[in-house]
Every structure is written in structure tokens, then in C-alpha cells.
Amino acid sequence: MPEAAVVPPSPPAASGVRPRLAGIGTALPATAVPSAEIAARLGVEPGWIEQRTGVERRHIAGDGDSLTALAAAAAERALAVADVDPADVDLVLVATFTADRLLPNAAPLVADAIGSRGAFACDLGAACAGFLSGLSLACGQIESGRAGAALVIGADLVSRVIDPDDRKTAGLFGDGAGAAVLTGDGAGDGAIERILLRSDARRSESIVAGRDERLMRMRGQDTFRAAVGALTEVTAELLEAEGLRTDEVDLFVYHQANARITAAVGDRLGLPRERVVDCIAELGNTSAATIPLALAHADCARLLRPGSRLLLGAFGAGFVWGAGLLRWEGDVAW
Numbered sequence: 024m025p026e027a028a029v030v031p032p033s034p035p036a037a038s039g040v041r042p043r044l045a046g047i048g049t050a051l052p053a054t055a056v057p058s059a060e061i062a063a064r065l066g067v068e069p070g071w072i073e074q075r076t077g078v079e080r081r082h083i084a085g086d087g088d089s090l091t092a093l094a095a096a097a098a099e100r101a102l103a104v105a106d107v108d109p110a111d112v113d114l115v116l117v118a119t120f121t122a123d124r125l126l127p128n129a130a131p132l133v134a135d136a137i138g139s140r141g142a143f144a145c146d147l148g149a150a151c152a153g154f155l156s157g158l159s160l161a162c163g164q165i166e167s168g169r170a171g172a173a174l175v176i177g178a179d180l181v182s183r184v185i186d187p188d189d190r191k192t193a194g195l196f197g198d199g200a201g202a203a204v205l206t207g208d209g210a211g212d213g214a215i216e217r218i219l220l221r222s223d224a225r226r227s228e229s230i231v232a233g234r235d236e237r238l239m240r241m242r243g244q245d246t247f248r249a250a251v252g253a254l255t256e257v258t259a260e261l262l263e264a265e266g267l268r269t270d271e272v273d274l275f276v277y278h279q280a281n282a283r284i285t286a287a288v289g290d291r292l293g294l295p296r297e298r299v300v301d302c303i304a305e306l307g308n309t310s311a312a313t314i315p316l317a318l319a320h321a322d323c324a325r326l327l328r329p330g331s332r333l334l335l336g337a338f339g340a341g342f343v344w345g346a347g348l349l350r351w352e353g354d355v356a357w
Contacts, residue, residue: 044352047101047202048099049312052083052088057079077282077303094200095136110141119311120184154315176201201312202315229246229342260346272348279303302321306320
């Protein structure tokens with residue numbers, strides 16, 4: 024990873040408003056596949072997948088499932104929690120690399136499905152860092168006064184782009200969607216604070232998916248080292264920029280890439296395990312959906328209280344990574 028950049032102070036929002044996360048919703052395919060079933064197919068010992076990834080089961084989309092429908096379901100639940108009319112949404116961003124078709128993109132289809140037909144809608148390609156990237160872009164639109172309400176969705180059906188016989192990926196990934204509603208009235212709790220985003224393509228061949236094969240290939244050890252280093256560094260960079268200590272953050276919500284990555288980042292930063300969300304066992308790595316799914320898991324586990332300060336962090340193919348701070352405000356639709 025490159026040396027950390029100098030981080031300037033956050034400029035005031037042009038509109039004088041601070042975005043807040045007003046609601047989160049999630050959606051999962053109905054079918055959950057245990058790791059033992061995948062281990063048997065791969066010809067590995069029982070417990071092999073759990074030991075290397077932390078994944079015990081994951082939800083897998085069926086033939087009749089679509090990314091558009093899953094993303095729309097998560098979005099509708101988030102809007103209900105936020106008490107925001109779909110017609111009042113100005114911006115719909117869908118972070119995904121597994122849209123149902125090359126064209127049209129998922130976002131306008133989702134916007135149409137939920138009744139946000141007047142909103143600008145587009146897909147966002149930042150792999151596993153897509154949801155955090157979407158939060159940053161939506162915040163900019165709200166802060167500039169160009170949007171009053173935005174919907175950021177992370178959704179991926181990773182099962183459709185992995186080789187079922189590939190030991191590096193077959194047992195790690197799952198399918199899911201998570202959505203967040205952002206509004207421009209964050210006067211206190213729920214406010215989204217600074218978000219830092221970075222990229223470095225020098226080792227981009229570590230995670231690839233070509234147009235010909237249409238399957239994801241990953242160099243596990245290269246990705247592990249890069250992810251741990253980048254997430255550790257950007258967390259420290261963000262805390263320093265905000266003048267915070269790790270003990271002033273209530274919960275660390277990292278992209279659920281692999282249980283060993285999450286544990287290694289926490290160990291490097293000296294974080295107590297109970298303040299680092301780990302929900303990969305039940306969900307697997309759902310790419311752009313992991314952070315909203317992890318927030319929902321933390322809320323259901325009663326790890327969040329109104330006013331809690333959260334640090335979000337993500338790392339994905341590209342390589343693209345980042346971290347952000349927010350204040351938690353309320354409930355989610357799990």
C-alpha cells in the first residue's frame with residue numbers, strides 16, 4: 024500500500040446540512056447453504072472452510088431470484104424505517120458487480136421498482152468497497168444541496184460469478200443486499216462524518232473477473248496481506264484526522280471479507296474483540312452488501328445505542344478501500 028496521504032480538514036457543507044443515516048434495510052435469499060455441504064463437494068475435511076474463512080453458512084440465490092428484486096426489497100425496508108416516501112428520493116446508487124444484465128444497469132430498475140422514478144439512478148463499481156463509496160458520493164450530493172434524500176444500496180449475487188470447484192472462493196462468498204437512506208437533516212445523532220477513500224491498482228490482478236470466463240479469481244494470500252494492511256492504515260489515518268483514539272469509537276464495522284482478516288485488523292489496532300463486528304459465520308462475504316448487513320446484525324445483537332460512534336471500513340478489488348465515521352441513530356429492518 025502507498026504511504027498515507029495528508030488529510031486536510033473537512034470543509035463545511037455548502038448547504039450547511041450534514042447527511043445522516045436515517046434507516047437501513049436488508050434482504051437475503053431464502054436458501055442458506057452450510058459449509059459442510061460445500062466442503063463435501065470440494066473434497067475437503069469437515070471444518071476446513073470454517074477454519075480458513077469463519078463462514079459456517081451463506082445465503083445463495085435461486086434460479087428465480089434477481090439482484091434487482093433483492094436490492095429493491097432492501098431499499099423498501101430502509102425507506103420504511105426512515106419514514107421517507109420513495110417519491111422524495113433524489114438519488115439511487117446501487118453498488119454491485121453482479122447486476123442481472125450488462126444493460127440496463129440495476130439502479131434505474133430498482134428505482135422504478137420502489138417508486139422512485141424521478142430520482143437519478145446509476146450503478147457504482149467499487150467491488151467490496153462499493154457501499155462505503157456510495158455513502159461518500161451520496162453525502163457529497165446532500166452537502167452540496169443537490170439532493171435532499173438519497174438511497175445507497177450494496178447488493179451482490181456473488182454465487183453467480185464463482186467457480187463452484189475453486190477452493191479459494193467457493194466456500195467464502197454468499198449473496199445479499201443492504202440499503203441505507205440518507206437525508207440532509209443530521210443535526211446530531213445519525214450524522215455521517217468524515218469518509219476517506221483510497222485506491223492502488225498495482226496489485227489489481229489479485230482479484231479479477233474477466234468478460235470471457237465471467238468467473239472471479241482471487242489470490243488469497245496477496246489479498247489477505249493487502250486488506251489487513253490497508254484497513255489498518257486507513258483506520259489509523261481517519262482517527263488521526265478526527266483527533267480520536269480507538270477507545271472513543273464504540274464499534275468497528277469492517278467489510279466481512281474473511282474472519283481472519285477482521286481479527287488481524289483488530290489485533291493490529293489493539294481493539295477488543297467485542298467492539299469489532301464479526302457476522303461472517305452466518306452470511307459469508309457478500310461483497311458490497313457486507314457493511315449494511317453487519318450494521319443490521321449489530322443492531323439486532325444490541326451492540327448499538329443511539330449516539331454510538333461507528334467506524335466503517337471496507338477493502339475490495341481494484342484495490343479500492345476506505346473508512347468512515349458516523350453516529351448511529353436508530354433501528355433497522357432486518
